[in-house]
Amino acid sequence: MRLLPLIAATFFMVSGGPYGIEDILDAGYLKGLIILLALPLLWSLPTALMIGELASALPEEGGFYVWVRRAMGPFWGYQEAWLSLAASIFDMAIYPTLFVLYLGRLFPSWTAGWHGAAWELGLIALCCIWNLLGAPAVGDASIGLFVLLLSPFAVLICAGLWHGAHLPSHISWSRSGEEGGLTTAILVAMWNYMGWDNASTVAREVDNPRRNYPRAMLASAAVVAITYIVPLAAAAWAGVPAESFSTGSWADVASTLAGPWLGIAIVIGGTLTAVGMFNALTMSYARLPMVLAEDRMLPSALAWKNGRNVPWVAVLACAVAWALALHFSFERLISIDLILYGSSLILEFVALIVLRLREPNLDRPFRAGSLVTACFIGAVPTALIVYADVASRHEHMAHMPALLLGALIAACGPVFYLLSKKTTRRPDPLPATVD
Numbered sequence: 001m002r003l004l005p006l007i008a009a010t011f012f013m014v015s016g017g018p019y020g021i022e023d024i025l026d027a028g029y030l031k032g033l034i035i036l037l038a039l040p041l042l043w044s045l046p047t048a049l050m051i052g053e054l055a056s057a058l059p060e061e062g063g064f065y066v067w068v069r070r071a072m073g074p075f076w077g078y079q080e081a082w083l084s085l086a087a088s089i090f091d092m093a094i095y096p097t098l099f100v101l102y103l104g105r106l107f108p109s110w111t112a113g114w115h116g117a118a119w120e121l122g123l124i125a126l127c128c129i130w131n132l133l134g135a136p137a138v139g140d141a142s143i144g145l146f147v148l149l150l151s152p153f154a155v156l157i158c159a160g161l162w163h164g165a166h167l168p169s170h171i172s173w174s175r176s177g178e179e180g181g182l183t184t185a186i187l188v189a190m191w192n193y194m195g196w197d198n199a200s201t202v203a204r205e206v207d208n209p210r211r212n213y214p215r216a217m218l219a220s221a222a223v224v225a226i227t228y229i230v231p232l233a234a235a236a237w238a239g240v241p242a243e244s245f246s247t248g249s250w251a252d253v254a255s256t257l258a259g260p261w262l263g264i265a266i267v268i269g270g271t272l273t274a275v276g277m278f279n280a281l282t283m284s285y286a287r288l289p290m291v292l293a294e295d296r297m298l299p300s301a302l303a304w305k306n307g308r309n310v311p312w313v314a315v316l317a318c319a320v321a322w323a324l325a326l327h328f329s330f331e332r333l334i335s336i337d338l339i340l341y342g343s344s345l346i347l348e349f350v351a352l353i354v355l356r357l358r359e360p361n362l363d364r365p366f367r368a369g370s371l372v373t374a375c376f377i378g379a380v381p382t383a384l385i386v387y388a389d390v391a392s393r394h395e396h397m398a399h400m401p402a403l404l405l406g407a408l409i410a411a412c413g414p415v416f417y418l419l420s421k422k423t424t425r426r427p428d429p430l431p432a433t434v435d
Helices: 004-015 022-027 027-057 062-070 076-089 094-106 114-131 135-164 182-192 196-201 207-235 252-257 260-285 287-294 312-323 330-358 371-376 381-395 402-423
Strands: none
Touching: 004 076, 004 135, 004 260, 004 312, 004 330, 004 371, 022 027, 022 182, 022 381, 027 062, 027 182, 027 196, 027 207, 027 381, 062 076, 062 114, 062 287, 062 330, 076 260, 076 287, 076 330, 076 402, 094 114, 094 182, 114 135, 114 196, 114 260, 114 312, 135 207, 135 252, 135 260, 182 381, 196 207, 196 260, 196 287, 196 402, 252 260, 260 330, 287 312, 330 371, 330 381, 330 402, 381 402
């Protein structure tokens, strides 16, 4: 993949456009926009800087797994991969759900009853087949999907600005009636701004990764923030009530501002963003079991590749696991996803510092500032992750608090690592330098 497809694929691994941010407005426009403006600086930028340095210094297949393993050894590398794969089971279940939600707005009878589950499984199958064509096919497709899904929002923004300037309207910064919890808005925003490290797992399939990864991280971080903030600001300027927003409401807003035709276009875009996100993330996550198998920590069959260098067994194995989590609700999926993903992200920030101390002479085409800066940039994201974990203590999944379920899933990592050591030969140590 070249730079532009990498940016587009990263965009889908993180965002996929304004779809899914509607629940942020439970706290009203003012609080919602402040959150969307603040998190890119407090959450996205530090993560992008960390990934830019590590991905350019260690452009290896497996990405963040390789970074943590090199910095802290095989045990912690395995935990990083385990947490990420466990998080993917809950994260990937969200996108087929969104696909069916938007499809049902166009054709309700198509998604009624068992038909909804059939569409979700069909989306998983489609993206698996797409991924078998190789990473360049996924990256190039991401560019086209990016243009298609954001085109209706460009029209919506123009309609909102025109409406606010020429028709009687007023900005209602707060939500009429009782506002939803600020915590919910923050958690939804964090989820919509996370996943930057996923692009690192396909480093060997990226053109000039040492140069292109830092550029892709910073560019995609800016694009994601703009695609969230500008449409919501336009809706506020047009006087659209904040209470009219809930998951899937962009179509109603578009119909109000420009007519039913734009609402239909937004709905079609919603199905496309679900396809784009699931497709790009399949490419990312499937590389983790592949590199674990190459390191003899999982069955060797997971490293089998087709003629396009795609780990097809790993793709199919991941797809089966993702299909098993389809019945959980959107809010519960976000809670457990943040708990598991946040833990893996903390390990990556630790790896950044450890590698600075242990390998100061490692070639780093891009550096996230001085050692002091490298230590500091992970502090706020870590604090946000702890906040999200504490806030999720009241959410329940599988008849237990989401925080407890996340802890139990994380605790399985050391157990499976010990089992892998007993059943497979330990991998050879990583080389001290990278060519």
